[in-house]
Amino acid sequence: DQQVKQNSPSLSVQEGRISILNCDYTNSMFDYFLWYKKYPAEGPTFLISISSIKDKNEDGRFTVFLNKSAKHLSLHIVPSQPGDSAVYFCAASEAGAGSYQLTFGKGTKLSVIP
């Protein structure tokens, strides 16, 4: 049973427009959420995180929104750039319980079209 779900395997967006990547989770004990970006033949790279005490966290062009009641988070990239083309993984943990274990979704492949 997948606890972190990324239901869109792929997404295509025009350069300059907004990219919205979605993630749902089922484990109500998750209290810390992250997004990682992965280029081919490289390991995942940390992008942005959010604690469950917040509903929004922003870092430059990247914003993560958390809706705890819906058990849903999203990553917004504005404006999208061709270099953003990668696979994006959503991950979650029970950090408040001291757990270091990240549970990842299957990823969404973003293609930004010039």
Added chain:
Amino acid sequence: EAGVVQSPRYKIIEKKQPVAFWCNPISGHNTLYWYLQNLGQGPELLIRYENEEAVDDSQLPKDRFSAERLKGVDSTLKIQPAELGDSAVYLCASSPGLAATDTQYFGPGTRLTVL
């Protein structure tokens, strides 16, 4: 600052053969992780070390997989014997280890193909 180093980057072996992967974490990082990533899936934790101690190995298939982190720095993950289903990318990550919210930094991974 050097990132997490893994070798080899690619490995092709025949089934039933042994194989080993090596990881050098970021300097000063106490916590080291080994993840398995199957095609089209997200990474899944195999084992976590705090210094030399394996503090979470509940998801490591211990009949054929083993790991060690001597002296609390480099780590080796071994599979013996390898099976066809072990074909995947094996990722190593490290974090300072001071808090559960510490960022985990991943290496490039070792892509294993078992024929």
